[in-house]
Amino acid sequence: MPVPAFNDNYLWLIHDDQHAAVVDPGDAGPILAALRERELTLTAILLTHHHGDHIGGVPALLERYEVPVFGPAGDGIAAVTHPLGEGDRITVPGIGLELAVLDVPGHTRGHIAYVGDGAGNGGRRWLFCGDTLFAGGCGRLFEGTPAQMAASLDKLAALPPDTEVYCAHEYTLSNLRFALAVDAGNEALRARMELEAAKRQRGVPTVPSTIAVERATNPFLRYRDEHIAARLAVDGKVAAGAPPLAVFAALREFKNHF
Secondary structure, rough: OEEEOOOOOOEEEEOOOOEEEEEEEOHHHHHHHHHHHHEEEEEEEOOOOOOOHHHHOOHEEEEHHOOOOEEOOOOOOOOOEEOOOOOOOEEEEOOOEEEEEEEOOOOOOOEEEEEOOOOOOOOOOOEEOOEEEEEOOOOOOOOOOHHHHHHHHHHHHHHOOOOOEEEEOOOHHHHHHHHHOOOOOOHHHHHHHHHHHHHHHOOOOOOOOEEHHHHHHHOOOOOHHHHHHHHHHHHOOOOOOOOHHHHHHHHHHHHOOO
C-alpha cells in the first residue's frame, strides 16, 4: 500500500494484515501512523538508495522496532544491516515474501531494486525500483552515467510484462507531458495521459504501473525508437543518425530542462 509523504513521495508498506515491511521510509511519521491504524508490526526495512527522502525515517523507526535493514552494499547507508547486490535473494521477515535484488545504478552509483516473481504472492509480480524507473520517466543522473542508467532501464524493461512497477514518486503527469513532446504520435501514450489525468483529478495514485505499460509509453524505455530520435534531431537535441545511447543521453538532458 502507498503511504504518501512530503510533496510527492510514496513510501511502500508491504503487509499481511499482521506484519509489515516498509520500502524507502523517508519519513517515519506517516509509516508509524499507518502501522497504528492497521494494527501492524514492523518486521523489516528495505532501502533502494541513500537519498534522504528515502532513508530519513529509518532512525526513528529503529528506535521503536528492532528490525533488519536491507539495502544496497555500495551506496553508503550506515543503517544497513544486510547489504545487498545483484543476484542476492531475500525472504522478508514476518511476511515471507521472496525478493530478488538487481543492481540498477544511474540515479546513484549503488542503487538497487527488489523484484518479486509472484511466488507466494498470488502470482503477482512486483518491482520496487526507487528512483530508477518512474511511471512515464526515469530518475535524474545524480551520480551515474547515461550508459549506466540506460543499462539499468533495459534490465528492468526485460522483466515480465505484468510486473507491477512501484516507484517512489508521483511524477507521472509531468513525465507524460514530456513524453508527448518527444513521442507525440504514440496513441498508447495519448490514451495513458487521459487515464492518468483522470486518476489525479480523483486524487487516486497513478502507481503502480506495469512493465508492459512502460514499454509502450515511456520514452526512456523507447529511446531506440526512430521516431523519438528523429524528433530530438529536429529540435537540435541530438545529431541525425546518432546512436541509441546518444539519444538516451539527449532525452535525459532535455527532460532536465523541460
